[in-house]
Amino acid sequence: MEWETKTVDGVLVVRLKGELDLNTCDVLRTELERLLKLYNTPHLILNLSDVTFVDSSGLGVILGRYRQLTEEKKRLVVVALQPQVKRAFELSGLLRVIRTYASEDEAVAGVSKEVTA
Amino acid sequence: MASANQFKLEFKSRPENVGFARVVVAAFATQIDFTLSDVEDIKGAISEAVTNAVIHGYGNDPDGTITIHGAIYDGQLEVIVEDHGVGIENIPQALQPGFSTVPDRLGLGFSFMQSFMDTIEVRSQPGRGTRVIMTKRVPRRADHAEQGLS
Numbered sequence: 641m642e643w644e645t646k647t648v649d650g651v652l653v654v655r656l657k658g659e660l661d662l663n664t665c666d667v668l669r670t671e672l673e674r675l676l677k678l679y680n681t682p683h684l685i686l687n688l689s690d691v692t693f694v695d696s697s698g699l700g701v702i703l704g705r706y707r708q709l710t711e712e713k714k715r716l717v718v719v720a721l722q723p724q725v726k727r728a729f730e731l732s733g734l735l736r737v738i739r740t741y742a743s744e745d746e747a748v749a750g751v752s753k754e755v756t757a
Numbered sequence: 758m759a760s761a762n763q764f765k766l767e768f769k770s771r772p773e774n775v776g777f778a779r780v781v782v783a784a785f786a787t788q789i790d791f792t793l794s795d796v797e798d799i800k801g802a803i804s805e806a807v808t809n810a811v812i813h814g815y816g817n818d819p820d821g822t823i824t825i826h827g828a829i830y831d832g833q834l835e836v837i838v839e840d841h842g843v844g845i846e847n848i849p850q851a852l853q854p855g856f857s858t859v860p861d862r863l864g865l866g867f868s869f870m871q872s873f874m875d876t877i878e879v880r881s882q883p884g885r886g887t888r889v890i891m892t893k894r895v896p897r898r899a900d901h902a903e904q905g906l907s
Contacts, residue, residue, distance in 0.1 A: 662808045663772040693797075695775075696865045697805040702862065724797040731872050732865055 641666060645675055647651045648748045652681040657690035660698025676705075681712050683751045687744055689720035694728050715739075719747045720750055761830035762788065766788065770811045770821035770840065778825060779803040784829050786834050790895045798873035799893060805866040805873075806889045808837035812859060814842025814887055833875075833894040841886040846881050 642657040642662035654675060660668065676684065686702065688694075706716045717739040721729060729735040741747035766781055768774045779800040786799050807823060815821035826837040826896050845851045852871075857864030874891040881887040 659776060661772075661804055662775045662811060665851075693779075693800065693804075695801055695808065696863045696869055697808055699865075721796070724801070728801065728869070732863060732868060738823045747805070 642721070643668075643671065645679075645702075647679060647681060647692060648744070649752055650681055651683045651685055651748055651751055652676070652679045653685045653687060653744060653748070655687040655690065658692055659693040660692065661695050662697040665697040669704065672701070672705050676709075679717070682716070684709060685719060685744060685747045685751065686714045686716065687719040687747075688722070688725055691725055692722060694725045696728075696732065699732050699734055702738070703732075703734060715751055715752060717741060717747050719744050722749045745747075761828045763826065763828040766825045766827070768823055769819055770815040770823050770842075771819045772811060774823070775804055775807045775811065778823070779809045779818055782825065782836055786893075787830070789829055789832060789834065791834075791893075792896065795893065795896070799836075802870045802873040802877075802891055802893075803836065803838070805869045806836075806891070809866050809889075810838060810840035810842065810887070814840035815846075816843065825902075833892050835892045836892070837888060837890050839886065839888045844883040844885050844887055845879070845881040848881060848884050852879065 643661065644655045646653050652675060654672065658664065684705065709716045719741050720743065721740060739750070741750055764785060766778065768777065782803045783796050783800045786796055790831060791799070810823045811817065821840060821842055824839045828835045837896070850856055852867045854868040855864045867877070870889070874893045876892045878890040879887065
């Protein structure tokens with residue numbers, strides 16, 4: 641599991657690469673919590689375009705951060721779900737809960753619009 | 758019945774072996790005519806079964822032993838994931854979507870296995886361990902064609 645981080649228009653964008661399972665979920669949870677504290681931005685965009693596999697352990701980490709941010713009146717959205725990842729999101733019901741976008745640009749525009757709305 | 762091709766894989770209950778196990782079973786499954794989507798489903802089911810063995814069966818003890826038996830016969834894949842951990846007291850409860858004994862987990866492991874495979878059977882004895890038996894059949898050719906169009 642690798643990741644790249646940047647901020648776009650005040651929104652934290654984390655681009656993940658690799659497979660999200662039991663072996664990587666603890667590292668991911670710790671890293672996302674560290675980044676959220678460090679940047680303290682209103683929203684988090686997770687770009688999953690280079691995530692090739694996710695199981696319920698990985699989904700648990702994403703849902704956990706979604707709940708945490710929602711409690712803080714912040715948002716988490718995801719970008720570019722690959723077919724296996726999309727299927728796991730669908731089966732778990734996360735697709736109905738977490739907003740998805742096709743690209744980072746659309747996601748940044750989407751969350752920024754909601755902030756100003 | 759045609760003679761079965763089969764394998765047996767034994768490994769420690771360590772998180773890094775979850776990915777190892779799903780890749781081995783996926784490679785074995787490609788010997789019959791599964792679609793790429795089927796193989797992804799098989800990987801997902803193995804990931805959930807092995808994860809359950811690591812965190813529930815052995816309570817994250819990395820020195821437990823997990824065994825996977827795989828077989829291909831009559832156009833289907835059969836996989837048995839077995840641990841010798843604590844076992845499951847209440848199997849119907851464990852199979853309920855959203856049920857988990859561990860906080861911060863979705864409790865969807867068995868639901869995913871049921872969705873990804875054609876059949877799943879769970880046998881367990883408290884204190885003795887758990888055996889999950891899953892099968893998946895290669896779709897008929899006509900189904901393949903339909904999937905290709907979608």
